[in-house]
Amino acid sequence: MTQAVDQHDNGSEALTADGTTSGEGYTRALGARQIQMIAIGGAIGTGLFLGAGKAIDRAGPSLILAYAIAGLVIFFIMRALGELLMYRPVSGSFSEYAREFVGPFFGFVTGWTYWLFWVVTGITEVTAAATYMTYWWDIPQWISALAFTVVLYGANLISVKLFGELEFWFSMVKVTAIVGMILICLGILTLGFSDAGDTATVANLWNDGGFFPEGIGGTLMTLQIVMFAFLAVELVGVTAGEAKEPKKVLPKAINTVPWRIAVFYVGALIMILSVVPWSTFEPGVSPFVAAFEEMGLGIGAAIVNFVVLTAALSSCNSGMYSTGRMLRDLALNGQGPKFFTKLTRNGLPLVGTTFSASLMLVGVWINYQWPGDAFNYVVSFATISGMWAWIMILVSQLRYRAKADRGELPQSEFRAPGAPYTSWFALGFIALVIVMMGIDEEARISLYAAPFWAAALGVAYLVIKGRNPDTFARKEAVAPRD
Template sequence: MTKPNHYTHESQEKDTGLHRKLKTNQLTMIAMGCAIGTGLFLGSGLAIQTAGPSVLLSYAIGAFIVLLLMGCLAEMTVAHPTSGSFGTIADRYIHPYAGFIVRYSYWIANVLAVGVEVSAIAVYMRYWFPHTPGILWILLFGGILIYVNATNVHTFATFEYWFSMIKVSAVVLFILLGTYVIFGGSEQSGIGPSNFVNDGGFLPFGWWGMWVAIFISLFSFLGTEMIAVTSGEAKEPEIAVPKALKATVFRLSTFYVLTIAIMLMIVPWKAAGIDKSPFVKVMEILNIPSASGMVNFIVLTAALSAMNSQLYASTRMMFALAQERYAPSFFAGVSKKGVPIKSLLVSTAGIAISAIVSALLPETSYTVMMGISMFGAIFTWLMIFVSHLFFRNKWNQTNGRPLTIKMIGFPYLTILGGVLLLCLMITTWFTPFKPMLQFGIPWLLLLTIAYVLWKKRNATYHNATSSTSSDETVASTNQ
């Protein structure tokens, strides 16, 4: 009974420098803000091109995987509400090596994602200021969001709440406008449920196309795990976290499936793509003035929101690594306002990387950075399922306090989620997303070497410390 309580107590003690100020609605909007981004506003077009109308099944299955993931996370996060989150759990319940690679993979995923978003922001600003150098917008918006994250967690949450509110409102407006177009607002032919089976049927690319599109759909859901990362700064995490997780999964699933269904009924799937946002196409049908400018503002807000959340996530993960002595200890320091400033500064590396990659690979920089960051995120999800298996078994063996939240269908649904995710990762080798594994496999090898070197250095340090202590004790006794 003492072991689980010891774990929880230790986790909370290590996070006493962080302030617990986040409420349920803020946790939900942070996760929503991170997940509702270019994956919905633009990326859904790629998914439609890959699967046709069967993309609805792809997003439904993707939502099911996320639902299983959130169930596992809810159980573990309530038991251990720390900023290290799933990295800390992997460390304690699987092996320190697992915690090491999970946290560094998630950290690099968010660091690179920050670079991806800030690059996109520079592109969006060209709409209004075509002759202004993109590096100016990278530095300007990067500086603003660094300041927001450096003040205090409440300021961060407030900004993210309103960023997310704009995006959620845009999605709701799209659904209402789309419904108006379908059920009487337009006299144009070719609009309606018949588009689900036109041009090749519901499965124009077969089950393989539907399966591959599941991976694309998962990209749209990335960010929901942010709730677990923010749990270390949540008020009453045992209440706030489960509520936020449930609300996030339900809202995201509803928004994505409804939005794509409406999109397919208005715009034939062969006309969908990433050349233009589906939001723009619907507004063009409605003849809304300045539609492109409105959508550009929404997409800009989406990028700012995602960048804000990713900068927060990478900062807290580096903070957790330093607490566990997997990174230099000075990254574990916090300001008077409860913000790990040094961890924040090192996590802004993605902004610099983005500028360099954009200069060297102007045509493919976005794709390269996106593929690299995707591996870390999907690998983290897979390890969450694995961690849950170890967590529940070890927790039960200790006969500790009852779990407040339990994942239903354990262990079968946990295993199902992990197997589905692993199969999707392997699938990418046979698709245009192959660079993800081409980066990911060497990355894991590099982390393995780094862990071995860290372990040896740590062992040498402890031996030297023990030897010094012994010598001092002997000297004191002789005196």
């Protein structure tokens, strides 16, 4: 353990002779197959399966355009992250890069904020999963939420290899289901079978009030939901410390972003909104389940409901994985309690995962108190905290690129195309999303909470720095700010 801490403090990512252990003490057990599916499945979750229902109600078919533009921005963000990962692949990922290129305080804020993001996302996903259970059984949401939280916590205590294998099959289920749904919708459009066969037409994309039935303003108001759907694509960066051959598998995973967005978001929405008119869908109901019910394919709706349940549990599982790693990275850098550095014999951050899972039980209480509004309450918190990680990725990449171009640091093997202009464009788009969140009454609550979180982190940083001045001084000396 001491060796792992020392190596991490020196900023290295050394491997043992057999190449299976990272310099952070983790076991490199995630292969290319698992990393690819984690990258693909990370962006397919509650935001698409459940949140899209509310977004369709607000924007109609123009939601397709919102997903396409936001997807382009996500690709710019991921290529910026890829450039940093090839410079130095570590499990601390964007927290480490913020610490190095923006300053120790921003690394501290990024690490704790991303940890909060996954705790809140875990609450969101377990809330969605509990909602899906009501499709079959009329049981209180909080009971399902409690059961799912306990089971997923137990799954995260076995091994990272098992985590990767579970995520592989979870993602495979999601991918197979969406591709199958696209093919079924395509069959209905061309062959006209099912109850929706007589009315299914691509013209549904503009016949019912036009492509922008709620105006451009309605489309802009969905940006928060759209960006929430893409949160977790950056999770592939957190796996860097436990990936086999990270400099080989991570670029391949990142380069899948354009086609998976084109197929799973844009393609899927084009299909279901062509088969079923957009005005049919309701907020809070999965549009995928609703579409199959409108088609008269009852068994199909049940299958899709099972798939979206799997997707929610998969995302919550990823949340438990990432929170433990982020807490350990903070602790290794003197920015969190030292007991979070402890690993099990299998290389798992038990204490950090346990602490995070216990906080996710707040989701059980939310589902008990406000079962109807639980999803809406937590989405906005997750969105603003997740977007902070994206902002730090882009700012860190801009500063890294400037230093590399001046010859102060080695050039990355995976340079972001179009940078720095694409990175600035992505930052501007995120700023637009934050402005729209301020206009949206439901999303505004997260902007109210953000200053309190920032103030709490500021006070905590000053206290920790006062107690460990040498730690922060050493970090600043190793990675001086511009």
